[in-house]
Amino acid sequence: MIQNILCRIQGVGIYGVISIGIFFAFFAGVLVWAGTRKKSYLKTMGNLPLDDGSQPAPSSKNHPA
Amino acid sequence: MNTNVETFKYDNRIVRAFAMATIVWGVVGMSVGLLAAVQLFFPDANLNLPFITFGRIRPLHTNAVIFAFVGNGMFTGIYYSLQRLCKARMFSDFLSWFNFWGWQLIIVSAALTLPLGFTTSKEYAELEWPIDIAITVVWVAFAVNLFGTLVKRREQHMYVAIWFYIATVVTIAVLHIVNSMEMPWSALKSYSMYAGVQDALVQWWYGHNAVAFFLTTPYLGLMYYFLPKAANRPVFSYRLSIIHFWALIFLYIWAGPHHLLYTALPDWAQSLGMLFSLMLIAPSWGGMLNGLLTLRGAWDKVRQDPMLKFMVVAVTAYGMATLEGPALSIKSVNSLSHYTDWTIAHAHTGALGWNGFLTFSMLYWLFPQLYRTKLWSVKLANYHFWISLLGMMFYIVPIYVAGVTEGLMWKQFTKDGFLQYPNFLETIVQVVPMFRLRALGGTLYILGTLLMAYNLYRTAKSGQFEPETVAQAAPLASHAPASGKIKFHRLLEGKPLFFTVLSIVAILVGGIVEIIPMYLIKENVPTIASVKPYTPLEVMGRDIYIREGCLGCHSQMIRPFRSETERYGEYSKSGEYVYDHPFLWASERKGPDLAREGGRYPDGWHFNHMDDPRSTSPGSIMPRYSWLLTQPLDTNSLPARLKALRKVGVPYPDGYENGPAQKDLAAQASRVVQNLKQGAVTAESDREIIALIAYLQRLGTDIKPAPAPAPATSTFE
DSSP, X not given: OOOOGGGGOTTTTHHHHHXXXXXXXXXXXXXXXXXXXXXXXXXXXXXXXXXXXXXXXTTOOSSOO | OOTTOEEEEEEOHHHHHHHHHHHHHHHHHHHHHHHHHHHTTOXXXXXXXXXXXXXXXXXXXXXXXXXXXXXXXXXXXXXXXXXXXXXXXXXXXXXXXXXXXXXXHHHHHHHHHTTTTOOOOSTTOOSOHHHHHHHXXXXXXXXXXXXXXXXXXXXXXXXXXXXXXXXXXXXXXXXXXXXXXXXXXXXXXXXXSSOHHHHHHHHHHHHHHHIIIIIIHHHHHXXXXXXXXXXXXXXXXXXXXXXXXXXXXXXXTTOGGGGGTXXXXXXXXXXXXXXXXXXXXXXXXXXXXXXXXXXXXXXXXXXXXXXXXXXXXXXXXXXXXXXXXXXXXXXXXXXXXXXXXXXXXXXXXXXXXXXXXXXXXXXXXXXXXXXXXXXXXXXXXXXXXHHHHXXXXXXXXXHHHHHHHHHHHHHOBOTTSSBSOOSHHHHHHHHHHHHXXXXXXXXXXXXXXXXXXXXXHHHHHHSOOOSEEEEEXXXXXXXXXXXXXXXXXXXXXXXXXXXHHHHHHHHXXXXXXXXXXXXXXXXXXXXXXXOOOOOHHHHHHHHHHHHTTGGGTOOOOOOSOHHHXXXXXXXOOGGGGTTXXXXXXXXXXXXXXXXXXXXXXXXXXXXXXXXXXXXXXXXXXXXXXXHHHHSBOOGGXXXXXXXXXXXXXXXXXXXXXXXXXXXXXXXXXXXXXXXHHHTTOOOOTTBHHHHHHHHHHHTTGGGOSSOOSSOOOOTTX
C-alpha cells in the first residue's frame, strides 16, 4: 500500500489558522508599541551610533572634504 | 560634564584581527567558488584529484564564504560597534581572542575535512560532529562576551543594532544544536539522528534560518550602525527600525518549508511556508527603505565616498534579494525555479551584493579609523566598486538566464505529449555558455576584492595603528530614573535578559508550530512494506555518494509533475525515505534526478560512466571518478556504521554487524562483479566502485515494479 499519508493527519489544518492568528496579534502589538514611542525617545535612540564617547580621528575621512 | 565620568579604552586589536581574517578568507572562499564554477564547463579542471572535485569543494566554497568571510566580517563589525554602542570595552579580552582563534581553527578544520570528504551532506551544516561541538563552544564564548558587555555597559539604551546581534546569537545557537543532532560512528563521521522527511524539515528550518540569522540579521545590525556613522546622520526612522526588527525575526523562522515545495512535506506546511515568506517582503523592504532614506539630502556624499557607494548597492541588493525570495516561494514560481540555477542566482544576489558589498563598505570605513589616517586611494576604491559591480552583473544575469532556460526545457512537451528534451544532457549543454560567463563575472569580483586588499594594506602602511581608543562616559547607575517605576519599554530595551527571552519566544513560536507536526508525522508515517533498510554494501556505497558530494548536482526527490514522472518515473513518497540518515533530496540538478536510478542502466554502464562520464554521455559536465575504480572499500568500519544506524532507528538485528553483514556484503559484491563481467568489464569485488554501483542500483527500486539487475538480499530481510 503506497500512499502519501502525511496529508491525512487529522485536524492539521488548524496549525495554519493558529499561525496566522499568532502573527497578526504579535504584529499588531509591535505596531502599537512602536507607534506610541515619544519623539524624544526616538531621537535619543537614533543618535546613539553618532556619539561613542571618543574623540574622532581628525583626518580619517574617506572622501575629500 | 558629569563629575562621575569614567575613562576607558575600546579594544581595536580584536577588530583588526577579525578584519584581516575577513579579507584573507574572503579571497580564499571566492577563489574556491571560481574553481568550482570553472569545473562546470571544464570538468577536467579537477586535475583528476578527488580533493578539488566539484562535489567536495562546493560545500567548501559555501562554508568558506558564509562562515569564514561573512562570519569574520560579522565579528569585525560587532566587536567594533558593540563596544561603542555600550560605551564599554568588551567584557573579556580572553573571550574575544578565544572567539577569534577558535573561529579560525574551525575554518581551518573545515578547509581540511571537506576536501577529504568528511561531510554530513546537510547544506551549510556539512561540518562533522567534532567541529560541530567546537562551533558550539566558540559560539557560547561569543555569547558570554556579548552579554557580559551588555551587563557592564555605560549606555542606558540598547540601540537597534544590538537587538539584531542578540537575535543572531540566540537563534544560531538554537538552530545549530537542533540540526546537528547526529550519531558518530568514527572520529570524523556520523549519521543524522533524523531520517527522511523529518531530516529534510529540520535541515531546511536550519538552512533557511542560517541565511536569515547568519547572513541577514547581524548584517542588518551592521547597516544600522555603519550607515548612520558614514553618513553622519541618524537612521531615517527609528520607529520603522523597531517594526523592522520584530516583524523580521518573528516571520523569518516560519519560512523554511519554502525550500521543500512539492516534496513529500505536508501540503499545509508548504502553504504556511509560502505565506510567511510572502509576508516577509514587508519588514525587509521597510528595512531597505529605512537604510536608503537615511541618505536623503546626502546623496552628494554617495558620489564622493566609495564606502557609501558600496553601502547603497548592498542595501539595494538586500531589497532585490528579499523581493525575489518571496517570489520564489510562490508554489507556481517554485515549480519552475526549484533545482535550477535560478536559486544560485538568487543566493548570489544576496552573497555578492548584500554581504559582499556591505563588508567592503565597512572595511573601507574601518581601516582609516583604526589607523588614524585616510584611505590610501579613493580612486582605487572606485575601481574596485565598478569592477565588482560589473562582476556581480556578469555572474548573476547569465545564471538567471541559465536557470529559467533549464526550468522551461525540463517542462517542455511536444504537441504529441512527449518530453521535448527527454535526455537531461540536452538541457545542460544548452546553458554551458552561461556557466562560462558566470566564471568571468566571478573573476572580476575577485579582482575587485584583491584591489581592496591592496588599498587597505597601503592605508595601514600610511597610518599608525591605534590598538586602543580612549573614551569617556558616565557609569550606568548615574542614568537610573528617580522614581522606582520601570516602564515596559525601558524593561524591554534596557534589560538584556528580558529582551533576549522575548526574542527567543518570538523565534521559537514559528519553530514549535512547525516542528510539532513533524513529530506527528513521525507517529504517522506508515512503513511501506516493501521499503527495507540498505544492505551493508549499499550502506558503504551511500557513504561514498555522500563523501563525493554527488548531491551537489543530483537530487533524489521526484516532484509530482508530469514533466518529472515522465522523465524519472513514479513521484517520490515520504515512506521511501524512512531509513535515509541523512536525507539526500538535494536542492540542485546539474545532472538528472537519481531517485529511481536503480535498474535504469546495467552495472557496466555505471562502471564506465564513473571512470569517464563522457564515454557514455558525450558532452556531460560530470567529473571523472576514476579513483573509485582503484580505491579499496573500507569494510573494517562496517560494524561501526551499522551499529550507529541501528542506534538512530534502522532495524538491523542485534549482532548482524558481527559476521552476517560482512558475508552479505561479500555476496552482493560478487554478484555486482558477475554483472560487470556480462558487460565485458573486469573489476575486483573489494573496490569502492562496486559499493557505489550497488547503492545506485538500489535507488527507488523498493516500490519500482521492475527488479534491479543486482537484487538486494540479505539475511535480515
